[in-house]
Amino acid sequence: MNTSIKFSKMSGAGNDFIVFDNMHKDIHLSADNIRSLCTRRTGIGADGLILIEPSARFDFAMKYYNADGLPGSMCGNGGRCAVYFAWTIGACGTTTAFEANGNRYDAWVCDNEAIRLKMILPHDFRDEFGSNGLSCNFVNTGSPHTIIFTDELDTFDVESTGRLIRNDSKLFPEGTNVNFLQVTSPESLKVRTYERGVEAETLACGTGAVAAALMSYKLGKIASRSVSVSVRSGDILTIDFSEDMQDVYLSGPATIVYTGSIQM
């Protein structure tokens, strides 16, 4: 028997997601289902899929899947969309705590559909190593991120270079997201990201923007701890953090583009 399931299509600064209310745990999707729903042209099309589920400890749990149908590591833009969605269905208030990938995340619904998200402690910092002839840096901000500085971001071949580095299995046995960035002022960056699990450049990446800001500050390339990151969609993500990087926040837009239903 076919059942009709409601979803929302959301955008977190251009990183797009299919979001389901699964507070009753009645939605069961296989990896194949997720892959076809996320496929552009023949499905709804998205960078990832999110299930909002009950949590024993917090307001809700976010289950995040990449467009390839597999569970992803933390998605910063997805997390912000999850909070906005959870707030619209009454699963949380304007101040919330939720769980994702076994971690607690605190978040705030601000004015104008903006969400502020406290990130987990960044870890595994690695400075200046080589991959495919490029000087790379690395940090895990909930997801693994390689950082590459360039002065020619607009013309950079993000898709093919990103794919080569993402698949450098000697350096990254589990793969990596790859961020290319240009410093545009002492407090601003422009970032383009090749995303693992989407296997393409996306219009924004939240944990990638956080990684870019932290690494730029650590290497002395920017002077501010409140950083404006301009992403491929043209949106701005704001990253602010304490000097010791123990408190790190990601803020930016999260919007419901449309709602619909699918027959499964």
Ligand SMILES: N[C@@H](CCC[C@H](N)C(=O)O)C(=O)O
């Ligand atoms: N787009 C995300 C990152 C999503 C996770 C990632 N693709 C992975 O599993 O490596 C973000 O906004 O942080």
